[in-house]
Amino acid sequence: MDEAEAIARADRLWESGRRAAALESLRTRVRREPADAHARRALVARYRELGAADQAGRYGLAIGGLTTPRERRLAARQLAAAGTGAAGLRAHLALPAGDLPPEVLDLVVEVERLREERRLAWGADHPHAADLGADDVSFAFWAVTGTLLAISLLAAVVVDLAGAPWTALARWIAAALVAVMLAGSVLERRRAVRRARAADAADWATAIVVLALGLVCLVPAAAVVS
Secondary structure, eight states, rough: OOOHHHHHHHHHHHTTTTTTHHHHHHHHHHHHHOOHHHHHHHHHHHHHHHTTTHHHHHHTTTSTOSSSSHHHHHHHHHHHHHHHHHHGHHHHTTOSSSSHHHHHHHHHHHHHHHHHHHHHHHHOOTTTTHHHHHHHHHHHHHHHHHHHHHHHHHHHHHHHHHHHHHHHHHHHHHHHHHHHHHHHHHHHHHHHHTOOOOOOOHHHHHHHHHHHHHHHHHHHHHHHHH
């Protein structure tokens, strides 16, 4: 089907009341032949008849000067909401090969501005979202290291009672885990200070002292056994 036939078929569909089919026919033509300016103009005109300014802007951006400022703004909002990245921009707008029109370059800037506004607005509405994510990571860290420490200490006791030669390894593992927990405590205290939680910061400072003392005791013990 050539350009004239595609437009004529879409016109017949439109006049018979099958508007969705007419739009789909023109969209298919534009996607298959992005350089077909006549089909693109016909598609934009049909969208304007329907009052779909965002879609008129979306498909009209490939032709310089075709779209209105309002259509470009609405197309930018639609693109920002769609989450389409730069890699998918050409396909989303059904752009022909070659250099991008100035309107498209301006659209990219506007889309990034809108997305940044949405990120800032979401952050303002969810001020503790980042902290919640950090708390989840923190809980997982302490759960894992605490469990491993308990297992290593239990293994050291059991193996010690059995007279087996694995005691040194178990104690070195325990020392390594205490060192990891000590580093984690330092990071937790820094996070508490950044979040202006004085009580939490003091608790983590105490934990740092206790873990440091424990590490000082564990390392010589492990070295002696080995």
